[in-house]
Amino acid sequence: MIAIIDYGCGNIRSVANALERLDCQHVLTGDAALIRSCDKVILPGVGNDAEALQNLRLKGLDRVIKELRKPVLGICVGMQIMCRDSEEVAAGSPERTVQGLGIFDSHVRRFPTCADAKVPHMGWNCIGNLNLGKCRLFEGLDSLKYGRYMYFVHSYYPTLCQDTIATCRHGDILFSAALKYENFYGTQFHPEKSGEAGERLLKNFIEL
Numbered sequence: 001m002i003a004i005i006d007y008g009c010g011n012i013r014s015v016a017n018a019l020e021r022l023d024c025q026h027v028l029t030g031d032a033a034l035i036r037s038c039d040k041v042i043l044p045g046v047g048n049d050a051e052a053l054q055n056l057r058l059k060g061l062d063r064v065i066k067e068l069r070k071p072v073l074g075i076c077v078g079m080q081i082m083c084r085d086s087e088e089v090a091a092g093s094p095e096r097t098v099q100g101l102g103i104f105d106s107h108v109r110r111f112p113t114c115a116d117a118k119v120p121h122m123g124w125n126c127i128g129n130l131n132l133g134k135c136r137l138f139e140g141l142d143s144l145k146y147g148r149y150m151y152f153v154h155s156y157y158p159t160l161c162q163d164t165i166a167t168c169r170h171g172d173i174l175f176s177a178a179l180k181y182e183n184f185y186g187t188q189f190h191p192e193k194s195g196e197a198g199e200r201l202l203k204n205f206i207e208l
Contacts (some may be wrong), residue, residue, distance in 0.1 A: 003135030010046035045077030117171025150189035
């Protein structure tokens with residue numbers, strides 16, 4: 001059973017639909033005990049990092065996530081809030097960054113605006129530098145025709161770090177497309193929106 005953490009952040013239903021297509025048992029929940037009892041956990045997210053973190057902390061789920069010793073997959077904002085900090089603060093906040101969960105040794109920064117790289121970074125892009133030996137999420141991707149093309153929608157990106165297992169380039173910025181630390185995984189792209197390649201990645205996560 002996979003728990004999809006429901007903490008008032010967007011994109012939860014599309015992740016659930018993707019698991020349904022894979023005939024994977026799952027539950028949408030914000031209940032700490034149920035999250036702890038499931039075999040694997042997905043932390044999805046669309047929206048503002050600061051608001052997502054606040055929602056988690058109000059429910060006490062930030063502590064629950066950090067204590068998990070089963071496979072956990074953060075998607076988009078779900079991965080960003082697992083990083084050390086983020087420049088995406090709440091509207092009107094005087095702070096320059098918001099503190100993340102600190103699971104991944106990465107900092108979330110805003111893309112600079114330039115002529116050849118629009119913000120947000122939206123659409124299909126190729127991921128590279130896959131650490132196939134370190135992460136089973138990528139198994140079988142290279143056997144697919146477009147196995148390295150994933151769907152992105154984001155204005156902020158996680159910096160490169162020791163936890164980076166895949167990269168992507170937008171304009172002059174090379175960023176972490178995927179991260180891994182111990183039992184924690186993260187993708188900046190949306191596997192649930194990435195066609196056959198994304199479906200394969202989710203299947204790999206289910207089978208960890």
